[in-house]
Amino acid sequence: MPHSIIFDMDGTLFQTEKILEVSLVETFNYLRDSDEWKEETPLQKYKEIMGVPLPTVWKNLLPHHSEEIREQANVYFLEKLILNIQKGKGALYPQVEEVLETLHKEGYSLYIASNGLVDYLQAIVEYYHLDRWVTETFSIEQIDSLDKADLVAYIQEKYDFKQGAVVGDRLSDIQAAEKNGLTSIGCRFDFAQETELAEADHVIDDFSSLNEVIRVIEKLHA
Structure with a gap:
C-alpha cells in the first residue's frame, strides 16, 4: 500500500x-x-x-x-x-508541481498540514490548483492545542494510516513526524535552521531530491 x-x-x-x-x-x-x-x-x-x-x-x-x-x-x-x-506575487518552490504530480500518479496519498490559517491556505491551493494532487489541506485552526503534532495525528486518524512521512522546514514538522511514528524529511530552504534540521531523519536541499528520498524510505520499510 x-x-x-x-x-x-x-x-x-x-x-x-x-x-x-x-x-x-x-x-x-x-x-x-x-x-x-x-x-x-x-x-x-x-x-x-x-x-x-x-x-x-x-x-x-x-x-x-x-x-x-x-x-x-x-x-x-x-x-x-x-x-x-x-495577484500572483508568490510562487511555489521549483519542481513542486512536477514532484507532486509524479507522487500522485504513483499512488501516494498527499496532504498539507500547516500553521497557516484556513483562508490563507485556501488562497494558495486555489491559485496553484494544488488540489489536483493533494487530497486535503489542513490548518492549525482545526486543532484546539495549536500543536502541529496534534494536527498530523488528526490527519492520520481521519485517513487511517500509520506509515508515511512529514516534509517540512521547521522543528515543529520534524517533531510532528517523530511523535506520530512517521519519517521526517527536513527542507533546507528559506526559513530552515541547521540546529532544527539536525533532528530530521532526512534532509533535502531542493524539492527535486524528494523523489529519491521517498524511494530510500520505501526500501527501509519494505
Whole structure:
C-alpha cells in the first residue's frame, strides 16, 4: 500500500518569502497610520519565528500591545497575504508541481498540514490548483492545542494510516513526524535552521531530491 506524505506549506511548498515582506510592511504601515507603531518593520524577527501559529507571531512582534491590536494586525496581515497571492506575487518552490504530480500518479496519498490559517491556505491551493494532487489541506485552526503534532495525528486518524512521512522546514514538522511514528524529511530552504534540521531523519536541499528520498524510505520499510 503506498505511503502517505504530509507537507508543510510555508517554506516547504510555497515561497512565502516572496509575499512576506510586502505584506508585513503594509501591515506595519497600517499600524503606523493608527499611531500604534513607530519603529522599523520587524521583518527579520518574523523570519526567525516563521512556522509558529499566527497568535504566537503577534505576541512576539507586538509584545507590548493589547490583544485587540494584535488581532487587528493579524486580520489586516492575512488580508494582504491573500491579496498578494491572488495577484500572483508568490510562487511555489521549483519542481513542486512536477514532484507532486509524479507522487500522485504513483499512488501516494498527499496532504498539507500547516500553521497557516484556513483562508490563507485556501488562497494558495486555489491559485496553484494544488488540489489536483493533494487530497486535503489542513490548518492549525482545526486543532484546539495549536500543536502541529496534534494536527498530523488528526490527519492520520481521519485517513487511517500509520506509515508515511512529514516534509517540512521547521522543528515543529520534524517533531510532528517523530511523535506520530512517521519519517521526517527536513527542507533546507528559506526559513530552515541547521540546529532544527539536525533532528530530521532526512534532509533535502531542493524539492527535486524528494523523489529519491521517498524511494530510500520505501526500501527501509519494505
